[in-house]
Amino acid sequence: MGVAIAVSGYVVFEFARSGEERERAWTESTRQREEEWLKRVGTPARLDLTTFDTVIEIVKAMSPGSDLTTMFYSGAHGGSPFLTESENLKRKELYGLTLELLKRGTIREYKRIICFDNDVLANDPELKSGILRVGEGPGTIDRFVGKHCRVMMETKNCSVYVAPAVFRGILLLYGVDKASITLESADQDAGGRRITGTMLFCDPPNGEIVEQFRQIERATERRMVAVREIRFPEDAAPTANLAAR
Numbered sequence: 001m002g003v004a005i006a007v008s009g010y011v012v013f014e015f016a017r018s019g020e021e022r023e024r025a026w027t028e029s030t031r032q033r034e035e036e037w038l039k040r041v042g043t044p045a046r047l048d049l050t051t052f053d054t055v056i057e058i059v060k061a062m063s064p065g066s067d068l069t070t071m072f073y074s075g076a077h078g079g080s081p082f083l084t085e086s087e088n089l090k091r092k093e094l095y096g097l098t099l100e101l102l103k104r105g106t107i108r109e110y111k112r113i114i115c116f117d118n119d120v121l122a123n124d125p126e127l128k129s130g131i132l133r134v135g136e137g138p139g140t141i142d143r144f145v146g147k148h149c150r151v152m153m154e155t156k157n158c159s160v161y162v163a164p165a166v167f168r169g170i171l172l173l174y175g176v177d178k179a180s181i182t183l184e185s186a187d188q189d190a191g192g193r194r195i196t197g198t199m200l201f202c203d204p205p206n207g208e209i210v211e212q213f214r215q216i217e218r219a220t221e222r223r224m225v226a227v228r229e230i231r232f233p234e235d236a237a238p239t240a241n242l243a244a245r
Contacts (some may be wrong), residue, residue, distance in 0.1 A: 043202035053092035054198045066175035067109045078140035081193040110158045115165035130228040163224035177203040179213040
């Protein structure tokens, strides 16, 4: 009887183990089929209802030697879309990651184009000449973006521009085959705009859509001006103090 029980237990154990192996084999086979399908068909468009997670993920996965272009729309009231504290931390992570990959050579060139409405540019001679101001109101950017742009101007293979807005939103172009746009809404409580999600497009199968975004980039570049100075409110303080004396 002892031998029978032992044998029975061995058979049950072997059956359980073979079932686990079959499950692992099925999982691996499914993964391989999905990868093969993605190679043939491409990555479908994806909607992510988070602020920066998708962008961070795609930047981390960029191929060595790729270019990264950000077209950032500063709305009629200036500044950036409203962000929570946790979203600002994610933004800080994204900016730090981008500069780190640039220094490593993974990102070959990093370009940021800050876009303003035509009437804002027409009535702001400093902005048209490439002077970006940090502050509030039309024609300004927020402090966090201002600091990041200032670091960019001091970093090799980075460039910052201002241009009339062709696309009202935030458009990112990763290498030659990916693009993402932000989805924004009016924030009724805090006022201004709020980012509600990110839409990602890959080529394939969304090559035509990615190319349309590339055309927006080219149309914007035809009218952009290189940023030569970024002014913070405190930058004018010493001059003001001397005048007061």
